[in-house]
Amino acid sequence: xxxxxxxxxxxxxxxxxxxxxxxxxxxxxxxxxxxxxxxxxxxxxxxxxxxxxxxxxxxxxxxxxxxxxxxxxxxxxxxxxxxxxxxxxxxxxxxxxxxxxxxxxxxxxxxxxxxxxxxxxxxxxxxxxxxxxxxxxxxxxxxxxxxxxxxxxxxxxxxxxxxxxxx
Amino acid sequence: xxxxxxxxxxxxxxxxxxxxxxxxxxxxxxxxxxxxxxxxxxxxxxxxxxxxxxxxxxxxxxxxxxxxxxxxxxxxxxxxxxxxxxxxxxxxxxxxxxxxxxxxxxxxxxxxxxxxxxxxxxxxxxxxxxxxxxxxxxxxxxxxxxxxxxxxxxxxxxxxxxxxxxxxxxxxxxxxxxxxxxxxxxxxxxxxxxxxxxxxxxxxxxxxxxxxxxxxxxxxxxxxxxxxxxxxxxxxxxxxxxxxxxxxxxxxxxxxxxxxxxxxxxxxxxxxxxxxxxxxxxxxxxxxxxxxxxxxxxxxxxxxxxxxxxxxxxxxxxxxxxxxxxxxxxxxxxxxxxxxxxxxxxxxxxxxxxxxxxxxxxxxxxxxxxxxxxxxxxxxxxxxxxxxxxxxxxxxxxxxxxxxxxxxxxxxxxxxxxxxxxxxxxxxxxxxxxxxxxxxxxxxxxxxxxxxxxxxxxxxxxxxxxxxxxxxxxxxxxxxxxxxxxxxxxxxxxxxxxxxxxxxxxxxxxxxxxxxxxxxxxxxxxxxxxxxxxxxxxxxxxxxxxxxxxxxxxxxx
Numbered sequence: 051x052x053x054x055x056x057x058x059x060x061x062x063x064x065x066x067x068x069x070x071x072x073x074x075x076x077x078x079x080x081x082x083x084x085x086x087x088x089x090x091x092x093x094x095x096x097x098x099x100x101x102x103x104x105x106x107x108x109x110x111x112x113x114x115x116x117x118x119x120x121x122x123x124x125x126x127x128x129x130x131x132x133x134x135x136x137x138x139x140x141x142x143x144x145x146x147x148x149x150x151x152x153x154x155x156x157x158x159x160x161x162x163x164x165x166x167x168x169x170x171x172x173x174x175x176x177x178x179x180x181x182x183x184x185x186x187x188x189x190x191x192x193x194x195x196x197x198x199x200x201x202x203x204x205x206x207x208x209x210x211x212x213x214x215x216x217x
Numbered sequence: 218x219x220x221x222x223x224x225x226x227x228x229x230x231x232x233x234x235x236x237x238x239x240x241x242x243x244x245x246x247x248x249x250x251x252x253x254x255x256x257x258x259x260x261x262x263x264x265x266x267x268x269x270x271x272x273x274x275x276x277x278x279x280x281x282x283x284x285x286x287x288x289x290x291x292x293x294x295x296x297x298x299x300x301x302x303x304x305x306x307x308x309x310x311x312x313x314x315x316x317x318x319x320x321x322x323x324x325x326x327x328x329x330x331x332x333x334x335x336x337x338x339x340x341x342x343x344x345x346x347x348x349x350x351x352x353x354x355x356x357x358x359x360x361x362x363x364x365x366x367x368x369x370x371x372x373x374x375x376x377x378x379x380x381x382x383x384x385x386x387x388x389x390x391x392x393x394x395x396x397x398x399x400x401x402x403x404x405x406x407x408x409x410x411x412x413x414x415x416x417x418x419x420x421x422x423x424x425x426x427x428x429x430x431x432x433x434x435x436x437x438x439x440x441x442x443x444x445x446x447x448x449x450x451x452x453x454x455x456x457x458x459x460x461x462x463x464x465x466x467x468x469x470x471x472x473x474x475x476x477x478x479x480x481x482x483x484x485x486x487x488x489x490x491x492x493x494x495x496x497x498x499x500x501x502x503x504x505x506x507x508x509x510x511x512x513x514x515x516x517x518x519x520x521x522x523x524x525x526x527x528x529x530x531x532x533x534x535x536x537x538x539x540x541x542x543x544x545x546x547x548x549x550x551x552x553x554x555x556x557x558x559x560x561x562x563x564x565x566x567x568x569x570x571x572x573x574x575x576x577x578x579x580x581x582x583x584x585x586x587x588x589x590x591x592x593x594x595x596x597x598x599x600x601x602x603x604x605x606x607x608x609x610x611x612x613x614x615x616x617x618x619x620x621x622x623x624x625x626x627x628x629x630x631x632x633x634x635x636x637x638x639x640x641x642x643x644x645x646x647x648x649x650x651x652x653x654x655x656x657x658x659x660x661x662x663x664x665x666x667x668x669x670x671x672x673x674x675x676x677x678x679x680x681x682x683x684x685x686x687x688x689x690x691x692x693x694x695x696x697x698x699x700x701x702x703x704x705x706x707x708x709x710x711x712x713x714x715x716x717x718x719x720x721x722x723x724x725x726x727x728x729x730x731x732x733x734x735x736x737x738x739x740x741x742x743x744x745x746x747x748x749x750x751x752x753x754x755x756x757x758x759x760x761x762x763x764x765x766x767x768x769x770x771x772x773x774x
Contacts, residue, residue: 070400072420074393074672075690079268082686083252083275089689095710181254184265184394 060107060128062190064166064180070187073100077179077188081164084178090164091179092151102188103151104179105130105164113143113152113163122163127172131165228255229609230596231270232326232589233675234392235513236373237598239263240270242277242609250274250610264373264397268673272684273590277610281573281683283585284613294574294583299615303625306567306582310342310626314565315547319343320540322533322559324552325350325521327619328594328606329637332521334620335551336528337631343549345529349536350521351555353676354759355483356513357533358491360522363481363511363599364642365492366499370600371478371508373398379507381410381474383467385436385498386482387419391670392512395480400424410470414439416489416667416762417697417739418732427467430734432458433667433762434654437490440497441651443468447504452497454651468501477507484514484670487742488751488760493649511599514676516589520597523640538757540564549626551619553588554679556580569622572683586622587612595637603637657754658718658764664702666716667762668742668751678743694744696725699733708769716740718765721753738767 078091094101111130113122121136122143132143143163144152153162167177175181176190228239241253252274255263276282286302287294297305310319321343323335332350339348363370376382376398389396399411413425416433431439438454442461445452446468471477479502481494495511502509513519524530540548541561548566550556556568560579568574569586593608612618617625624630656665673691674681681687696714698706708714708727716723716738723746733739740747754763 072389072393072396072400074267074389074396074420076265076267076271076393076672078690079271079673079686080252080266082689083271086249087275087685175256178252178254182266182271184267184397185400186397 060166062171062192063107064104064177065189065191066102067187067189068101070185071101072185072187074184076182076184077102080178080182084167085162088162089153090162092153102179103149104177105151105166106149107166112146112148116142116146118142125168127168129166129168129171130163131168132163228607229273229590230516230604230606231266231273232516233269233514234267234394235511235516235518235598236264236392236394237516237596237601237604238266238270238394240266240273240609242274248278250277264394267393268686269675272680272686273588273609275684275686276571276588276680277591279572279683282613283570283573283583284616286585287573287580287583289581294580299584302582302584306584307626307628309547309565309567309581310549311628312547314545315342318543318546319347319549320536320543320546320559321348321549322351322536322540322552322555323348323619323623324555324589325352325525325533326515326517327589328517328592328596329520329524329603330594330633330635331592331618331620332524333528333633333635334630335623336530337633338620338623338627338629339549340631341627341629346531347536349531349533350525351533351552352515352518352521353483353487353513354534355487355489355491356515356518357522359481359483359495359511360513360519361643361645362492362495362497363499363509364495364522365645365647366496366503366509367642367644368499368502368509371510372598372600373510375508375600376478376480376510379409379474379476379478381412381470381477383412383414383471383477383479383501384421384482385414385440385480385494386484386512387415387417387421387669388480388482388512389421389424390419390672391482391484391514391675393672395510395512399480410474412467412470417669417737418730418734419669422732427470428732429460429463429467430732432734433488433665433737434490434656435459437493437497437649438651438653439464440494440501443471444497444500444504447472447501449500449504451649452651456653458653471501471505471507474505474507477502477505478510479507480510480512482512484512484675487668487670488654488762490650490654492645492647493651496649508600514670516598517596519599520595520603520637520640522643523597524634524637526643527640528634541757551586551622554677556583567626569619584622585616587616587618592618597637597640654761656762656764661764663718663764663766664698664716664736664738665762666696666738666740666750666765668747668760669697669739670742674741674743676743677748678745681743682745691741694723694725694741694747695728696741697728697730697733697739699735699737700729700731701735702738702767703727703729706767706769713770715768715770716750716765718750718763719754721750723747723750724770
């Protein structure tokens with residue numbers, strides 16, 4: 051079984067400003083086409099709202115612990131990734147993920163998994179889902195800043211207040 | 218598959234909406250393209266890219282990409298060599314059957330240079346009055362109305378500076394990137410009015426300070442009531458569906474604003490009086506001292522409309538009707554999905570497309586051609602003006618561009634227009650029709666369905682149905698229902714209902730939508746089943762809202 055051998059080094063997270071999400075699925079499309087037509091952005095349907103959900107890059111990722119082939123691992127940059135040629139597609143990681151964001155759908159024999167667009171983030175760019183988001187609802191922020199965003203006026207409503215009621 | 222020799226990023230304009238988002242393609246591996254995006258520091262037009270724009274990557278090297286011509290043989294289309302097929306196609310187009318009965322249709326969503334050269338070449342075969350540039354009818358009608366109004370257009374970025382925004386439709390669903398300027402730049406300001414008028418509840422409405430949902434086919438009457446409150450003569454509607462006091466309040470909010478903007482999205486539901494909506498929205502913008510942003514589903518709709526007017530080309534829908542009724546005619550259809558829409562029974566048809574056609578019975582010859590985003594040139598965007606678009610990638614080897622193909626078929630290039638700065642606005646002296654667009658199927662019980670677009674499935678579905686993302690995310694049509702209607706059907710989110718009327722039926726997944734008016738439903742339009750329902754109810758005429766019978770379908774159907 052794989053183990054999380056390194057301390058997490060991911061300090062930037064993808065966060066969602068609920069009030070700015072217009073449910074356009076641009077994030078999912080960018081992810082789909084940026085990852086060999088597999089999907090790392092999933093959606094939570096909460097009442098009338100449709101909210102994009104991406105990998106939270108857990109400090110102690112269950113997906114890594116349960117992977118029988120050590121395909122799921124934490125890379126040098128701290129990002130929890132899946133090794134393309136090691137994955138057997140057994141689905142253990144999908145079952146272990148407490149947030150349900152790993153797809154059980156087999157895509158080219160690999161389980162779809164958000165890797166924070168390592169090819170971009172390692173060059174200082176944002177993940178694709180963040181970059182294409184038309185409204186800025188998805189942000190790639192330092193973990194310490196995630197809760198310190200200014201409140202925003204939209205159509206007379208404050209972000210973060212009564213979100214699900216509003217939608 | 219592609220002839221692109223090296224890793225390179227070129228920024229093209231996304232062709233699937235008139236906002237003009239930039240996107241490039243980058244080689245991710247052999248014959249595998251990734252979408253690439255401008256960085257914020259690269260230019261002021263950075264705003265994101267919606268799902269449609271991302272689809273470019275797959276279409277470039279789509280598994281059904283047409284790389285060789287197809288010719289009809291024994292009832293099947295079989296592959297053939299390009300020189301032989303061009304000769305055969307030219308023989309059909311220049312043969313005796315085509316004499317006086319040749320109709321030419323071109324996809325109007327190509328850059329202006331390409332369209333002008335293609336038309337110039339084809340004019341050697343066919344007079345201008347039998348050549349048409351194809352656009353979605355909603356785009357043509359909406360823009361014609363906007364142009365006739367004489368309103369000043371707004372560039373999308375100018376929305377950020379507006380102090381009141383009046384929206385017709387659901388642009389956050391159909392043109393998501395426009396939300397960038399309508400929402401993001403509002404930070405730190407006091408509340409500004411966002412007035413949303415539509416035929417269906419949608420995500421745009423969730424941000425509205427003023428929201429009015431009117432029955433499908435009556436959106437133009439609500440606009441007329443606002444125009445009437447602003448003093449425009451001839452806009453007295455007197456219909457009970459519209460609350461004049463509410464529309465007066467909207468008019469007051471507009472007149473109080475210093476920089477109002479009106480946003481009109483053609484795709485929010487195709488069954489509407491688009492010319493009237495464009496005209497009235499433009500009138501309101503003019504009187505209120507504001508600007509108008511029409512949102513079309515084709516990127517170069519405005520340029521195509523103006524170019525067709527300047528060149529004296531035929532109206533697309535009229536020419537299509539003439540061609541389909543003229544049994545024994547010869548039809549040239551250069552564009553994805555065009556042949557099946559314009560070739561009538563008994564016609565000879567020479568077609569060109571980027572993807573291998575699914576329905577091949579209508580074609581004698583199918584030639585490969587480039588996508589619009591593989592063609593560099595000028596695109597005319599409302600409020601922005603002419604914009605140069607690079608080709609995102611060169612088309613595959615042996616796949617000609619639209620204008621090259623036309624020149625080959627016509628036997629040489631013609632004398633093309635090159636001055637696009639002087640393309641004049643298209644003014645139509647049509648009297649606005651202020652009667653409601655009543656549902657096909659008449660009065661009675663059942664739901665009134667309006668076809669609606671969304672950010673993934675768009676236009677007539679000719680492209681959407683071929684791409685993997687749409688198939689993965691929204692494989693089936695969805696129908697938005699009110700809570701009351703869903704309860705009456707015994708259905709909830711994700712259940713399936715059957716909508717039937719006029720001899721056709723659609724089975725769709727239910728989305729119970731807060732705010733959706735009872736008795737009305739919005740059905741995703743870009744699916745074959747939805748299109749069949751419209752054709753069954755409306756024939757070849759313009760689409761209308763459709764009255765249908767609804768019942769819960771068995772699971773899995």
